[in-house]
Amino acid sequence: MPMIDALLPEYDMEMANTRKVLERVPTEKLSWRPHPKSSTMGELATHLAQLPGWMVETFNRDELDLEPEGKPYEPPKVVQSREELLSRFDSSVKTGREALAGATDAAMFQNWSLLKAGQKLMTMPRAAVLRGFVLSHTIHHRAQLGVYLRLNDVAVPAIYGPSADEKTF
Numbered sequence: 001m002p003m004i005d006a007l008l009p010e011y012d013m014e015m016a017n018t019r020k021v022l023e024r025v026p027t028e029k030l031s032w033r034p035h036p037k038s039s040t041m042g043e044l045a046t047h048l049a050q051l052p053g054w055m056v057e058t059f060n061r062d063e064l065d066l067e068p069e070g071k072p073y074e075p076p077k078v079v080q081s082r083e084e085l086l087s088r089f090d091s092s093v094k095t096g097r098e099a100l101a102g103a104t105d106a107a108m109f110q111n112w113s114l115l116k117a118g119q120k121l122m123t124m125p126r127a128a129v130l131r132g133f134v135l136s137h138t139i140h141h142r143a144q145l146g147v148y149l150r151l152n153d154v155a156v157p158a159i160y161g162p163s164a165d166e167k168t169f
Contacts, residue, residue: 003105015093018142020157022089024149027081041148042078048141049089050076055096058129059103063113070117
């Protein structure tokens with residue numbers, strides 16, 4: 001069985017679960033942050049909405065330089081509404097899924113590198129990048145966003161099992 005046959009259902013499930021959390025982000029709380037060192041809810045949600053698109057970078061190139069030619073990294077523009085957030089996420093999920101669906105087993109085991117100003121930060125097989133830097137990274141930030149929702153008295157959706165707010169899933 002090709003790896004993609006196992007990975008696509010996992011991708012689809014994690015993206016559906018992520019959308020359930022993003023649907024709860026209140027527009028009026030986008031500038032809220034739990035601590036001065038923390039991202040705002042809008043920054044965190046924007047980052048989460050962009051993550052599935054990293055699949056395109058993973059499978060359509062051999063490396064990604066976060067600061068090409070020494071130019072400082074510019075984070076994406078923070079969303080201004082829940083509608084914009086969901087639109088950006090849906091677009092990112094679509095392009096990410098298309099890139100993943102076209103991946104062969106051979107491509108999964110080819111190395112991919114992350115650079116910063118030309119310096120290699122890490123190199124690993126694309127399958128490991130997919131799992132660590134897209135799926136696990138998404139799950140990590142989705143959980144953070146769930147805490148932000150809880151701290152703002154927004155109902156947290158059931159993901160892998162019931163939440164305190166949703167007894168079924």
